[in-house]
Amino acid sequence: MDQAVLGSQAYLYATQTHNQCIIVNQIDGAPSGDGSKPVKRRRKRRSKGSSATNGEDVAAIGRMLRKRKLTDEQMNMLEYSFENEHKLESGRKEKIARELGLDPRQVAVWFQNRRARWKNKKLEEEYAKLKSQYDTILLGQCHLESQVLKLTEQLSEAQSEIRKLSERLVQETSTNSSSSSLSVEANYTPIEFEFGPDTNYNIPFYMMDNDYLQNMEYWDGLYV
DNA sequence: TTGTGTTTTACGACCTCC
DNA sequence: GGAGGTCGTAAAACACAA
Numbered sequence A: 001m002d003q004a005v006l007g008s009q010a011y012l013y014a015t016q017t018h019n020q021c022i023i024v025n026q027i028d029g030a031p032s033g034d035g036s037k038p039v040k041r042r043r044k045r046r047s048k049g050s051s052a053t054n055g056e057d058v059a060a061i062g063r064m065l066r067k068r069k070l071t072d073e074q075m076n077m078l079e080y081s082f083e084n085e086h087k088l089e090s091g092r093k094e095k096i097a098r099e100l101g102l103d104p105r106q107v108a109v110w111f112q113n114r115r116a117r118w119k120n121k122k123l124e125e126e127y128a129k130l131k132s133q134y135d136t137i138l139l140g141q142c143h144l145e146s147q148v149l150k151l152t153e154q155l156s157e158a159q160s161e162i163r164k165l166s167e168r169l170v171q172e173t174s175t176n177s178s179s180s181s182l183s184v185e186a187n188y189t190p191i192e193f194e195f196g197p198d199t200n201y202n203i204p205f206y207m208m209d210n211d212y213l214q215n216m217e218y219w220d221g222l223y224v
Numbered sequence B: 001t002t003g004t005g006t007t008t009t010a011c012g013a014c015c016t017c018c
Numbered sequence C: 001g002g003a004g005g006t007c008g009t010a011a012a013a014c015a016c017a018a
Helices: A058-064 A072-084 A090-100 A104-179 A210-223
Strands: A002-007 A010-015 A020-025
Touching: A072 A090, A072 A104, A090 A104
Parallel strands: none
Antiparallel strands: A002 A010, A010 A020
């Protein structure tokens, strides 16, 4: 089995025969050449169909060497820390890294990713909220449109009734003027509509635009 | 067991701020 | 110019249905 430099926090063991690697969190005080800093051991992992060898694309190799799954305890501590403050000053980063036995870089990356997840979640929540508002408005619009339809029908009927009554009035007036001395006013019968000034239109105030208000004035004038 | 979709860890590129 | 941020993405780890 080969052992290769991976990073300050992990060893990578790989078998060339299986073309696999296992990454293990760093053992504190991992052996180093001079005993100072932990040895960075890295071994390149071959991806499918890759013919990478030593000295080839370092960036690609770096990408292949990763994944140090954090323990539950580390995760909990990081989450707790994130709840307190989403940003990470260098002092705090060092402190967290020390306490959890992680590389400061790992802590920084974890916070970056956590912020991204948090942002996504916020966006999803915002989207759900806006969608709900939109649906409510859509429903209101449908309701109002059906009301408009109904009222338009009523208006048409009322206009037709007015026309008929006017015609009748004209007819009666001409008949009466020749056969009776009674005045038109005396025979006048008030016109009854299906709806009047007391009708509850059920239209919210904010929907009362200029046209609507003008129509109201028109109908109010008619009933004065 | 395996194929597939999702989540997590890590990195490079680029940007902003001091 | 360096530190730390976001964004996009690769790939390991994981979950789960078939």
